[in-house]
Every structure is written in structure tokens, then in C-alpha cells.
Amino acid sequence: MSAARLRIAASVPSIGGAFTAEDLHEVVSAGDGPGIGVATVYRAVAAMTAAGSLAAVGARDGSTLYALCTGGEHHHHLVCTGCGTVVGIGCPIDGALRRSAEEAGYTVTSHEVTLYGLCRDCSGKRA
Template sequence: MSAAASPAPRPKGTRQRGVISRLLIAAEGPLSVPELHSRALTELPSLGVATVYRTLKLLQEQGAAHIVTLDGENLYEASGRGHHHHFACRSCGRVFTLSTCPVALPPGTVYPGGFVVEAHEVTLYGQCPACAAAQG
């Protein structure tokens, strides 16, 4: 077989990065490493959790993903979603991205006491629609 007929070698991890990136983009909220690993295993059965950590670190370095710290736990989501906040369901534990901001506090606002706002993060807690309906 000639060199021209053989496929070009793929850089190591390209498939893993693609799957993990796609899962982050499709998620309805930030994901923990165990959640991301579990979802990725459906496409990559031999994927190790260490590879998930390495891939997330690389995606962060590239600006494609970032960390959301919620109750002391690092969760990961795709970058580029603009200003948004999160809702954490206390029943099922899932975290959802909220597309609207519940706080009208633009950067530059001077908060009482002289605090100058540069940014804000809000996490709402309660029951997601599915859990609320199940209790209803």
C-alpha cells in the first residue's frame, strides 16, 4: 500500500476531545466529571476518567470550556454561552443553565457601601420541573 493511499494519522485524543466537547455543548447545564465520563462511555467504552480530566484541562486552556464551582464541586460547561446563571435541583441533583438573568445588576453598578460591581453569578436552588411534577 502506498503512503498516499493510507489515511493520515489522527492526533491522539481527537476523538475523545470531540465527544467530550459535543457532550458539553449539548448539556442542559454544567456537568461533573463523573456525569461527563458516564455519558462519554456510551460512545467511547474504554474511556478512562483520567482522559476526561486531561481533556477538560486542554479544553479550558483552549477557551472551549470553563469551570463552574457549585457547592464546592467543580462542574464543567462549554464556553461562549454568554451571560447566564444556574438552577440546581435539590431532588435529582441536576444543574440547569438559565437563559435569563434574575438580577438587574450591570457591571459598573455601585452597590451600597461603595462596592463596584464587575460581574455576578447566581445559582438558584429548588426543584426542577420533572421533580416538582413528580411530587405534585
Template sequence: MSNLVEESLEKLRALGLRVTDQRRAILSALVRSEAPKSAEETHAALPVDTCDPVTAYRCLEQFEKAGVVERGVRENGTKVYCLSHGHEHHHHLTCRKCGIAEKIDLCMGPELEKAAEGFGYTEVSHVMEVFGLCPSCA
């Protein structure tokens, strides 16, 4: 489990970003939960006095740029973050009632990229989130 944190920190180091206690705490908070967390929830999960919410939010944005976390979005538009799991790009199936989330490997990325290329776009990215009711909430 902490392996993921170390892998992520290694990635940050390789990009020339300093590994601070704050950054380590934020990554640990994300690795502890399988479901993606909003910046607010991530901050709430940090040890007291780690940093203010704005700093936590900025760190998450940096992590996203560094490819260490993936950004998603809830049905209400709230941005959520999760660790890249040391693996490939992935998506989530989230229960809209209890918030539990499953990782799904299905992705239309290559197709979307092709479509965007047709419009002359480069550096294409996408966000895809799937919502429903899990078996225990249905």
C-alpha cells in the same frame, strides 16, 4: 443537536485549541443530556476507552475557560458542567430527588457585578444553582 457540538468545537478552534476525538466525545456526551453532569458522570457517558477520568476533568476545565461549558455546583458541592447551549449564560433548577433540570434565564449577574465593583473587584463571575422537588417527585 450535533450543531451545538460543532459550534462549540468552532469556538475551541478560534481560541487555538486542538479539536481531538476526546474533546468531541466529551462535548457530545454533554449535549445528549439536558441536566448538568459531574466530571465523573461525563466520563461514564463516554465511549469506552475514550480517555481516563483525569483527562475528562481537565478537558471540562479547559472548556469552562473557553466559555464552551458552564460550571455549576450541586447541593453537596460536586462541580457539574453543561454546554453553554450556544446561548447566553444561564442557570438551572434541579430536582434534588431525580436530578432532572430545567434551564432558567433569571440571573442577578449585573447586580452582583455592580456590587463587586463597589469593592474594587474586576473579572467577576458567579455560580447560582436552584434546587427543589419536581412535580413528579413532590
């Protein structure tokens, strides 16, 4: 891993929620050290996503939103549209939905689920 990649990876936790590659580039650029081009950030984000440490969790203004992912057991992400907080949730597919698909004669080979809503703090503010 290059020094630039390491700095980019180290900046991700400080964002604390869903972010675009542009957001991450801003955070990385605000830090010390030599400048890092946005293309380098895109490549780092792609590499971290391929490695499973980041997950794509939707889009904002046409840019993919990413979030830190713990990996491990298969799970999905619940994204707060207010503050961008992301939490992992269990898989809803391996029960009734999969059975419904099988009754229709389908073998499910892959699926993507991302849930959007408001976290407790954000929904409290709006109440």
C-alpha cells in the same frame, strides 16, 4: 481538538443536565471506540469550561457540577436539584443589588450566582 476531545464533547448533550466529570467519563466509556481515561475527561472539561461551552454550576459529593452553556450574553444558571436540568436566567445583579453595593462604596468587579430549586416536573412529583 483530538479525537478523544471530540468524543467527550459529543457525549455532553446526551446527559441532558448537570453532570460531574466522573458522570461524563461513564457516558464516554459506555460508547464505542478506544477507552478514554478519566484524566483526559478532566482536561477536556477544563478546556470546554475555559472556552465557555460548559459552566460550573455547583458541586455534588465534592465534585464540581458542570452544565452545557450557550455562552453569549451574561447570564446565570438555575439548577434543578431533583433531575439536574439546567436553564439560563437573566442577571439579578445589575439592578438593585449593584446599587446597594455602590451605596456602600463598593465597585462590583465580579460575581457568581447559581440558583438551586426544583423544576416544574420535579416539584409536581413532590406535590
